[in-house]
Amino acid sequence: xxxxxxxxxxxxxxxxxxxxxxxxxxxxxxxxxxxxxxxxxxxxxxxxxxxxxxxxxxxxxxxxxxxxxxxxxxxxxxxxxxxxxxxxxxxxxxxxxxxxxxxxxxxxxxxxxxxxxxxxxxxxxxxxxxxxxxxxxxxxxxxxxxxxxxxxxxxxxxxxxxxxxx
Numbered sequence: 001x002x003x004x005x006x007x008x009x010x011x012x013x014x015x016x017x018x019x020x021x022x023x024x025x026x027x028x029x030x031x032x033x034x035x036x037x038x039x040x041x042x043x044x045x046x047x048x049x050x051x052x053x054x055x056x057x058x059x060x061x062x063x064x065x066x067x068x069x070x071x072x073x074x075x076x077x078x079x080x081x082x083x084x085x086x087x088x089x090x091x092x093x094x095x096x097x098x099x100x101x102x103x104x105x106x107x108x109x110x111x112x113x114x115x116x117x118x119x120x121x122x123x124x125x126x127x128x129x130x131x132x133x134x135x136x137x138x139x140x141x142x143x144x145x146x147x148x149x150x151x152x153x154x155x156x157x158x159x160x161x162x163x164x165x166x
Contacts, residue, residue, distance in 0.1 A: 046153075046156050048156055048157075048158055049156055049157045049158070050157070050158055050159075050160055051103065051135055051140040051157060051158065051159045051160065052140060052141065052160060053143065053157075054140075054141045054142055054143025054144070055103065055135070055140075055143055055145070055147060055157050056128075056131075056132035056135055056136070056140075056142055056143065056146055056147045057132070057142055057143065057144065057145065057146045058136075058142040059146075060128065060129050060132040060142075060146040060147060061129070061132040061133045061135070061136040061142060062133075063125075063126075063129040063132075064126075064128070064129030064130045064131065064132045064133030064134075064136075065129075065133045066129075067122065067126040067129050067130050067133075068080075068129075068130050068133050068134075071114070071115050071122060071126075071130075072089075072114065072115065072130065075115075075116065076088070076089050080094075080134070080137050089134050089137065090134070090137040090138050091138070094134070094138055095138065095161040096161070098159045098161075099159065099160060099161035100158065100159070100160070100161075101158070101159055102154065102155050102156070102157060102158055102159065103131060103135075103147065103154045103155075103157040103158075103159060104151055104154035104155040104157070106131055106134070106159065107127060107128065107131050107147075107154055110127055110130060110131060111124070111127045124149040125149070128146070128147045128148070128149060131147060132146070132147055135159075140159075
């Protein structure tokens, strides 16, 4: 047994002030390393976008207009002004409701509730096109990349309030 021996083994080598210094340096290094990892992860996460950044293409909005005319205009009107229980999808009403919300929230609500008599009956591309058309009708500019069927990307695009367009 080593009960009577002193000065051997790892614990006796790090004892005293030198040992405390070594442990402190190791802990500081571990903290710095983990903080660097957290900072790196935060940098890797995409910065939020605005619908003002051109997040859909003009072609996607044109396809969306066709799908909207076929599936939505009967209730929301051809000019997106809404009627009765169908809220406006352009102008002040749209801006007041959607200000600060994400494109994903708009997409998800549209997909899961519309058309009212057949929710979730269109393709994801058709719903994305309709969302692009609504953004276009509210004067958000087109860009070079279409909206994609990627919930994380859509959750990263914020809709800001615009001046009335209708």
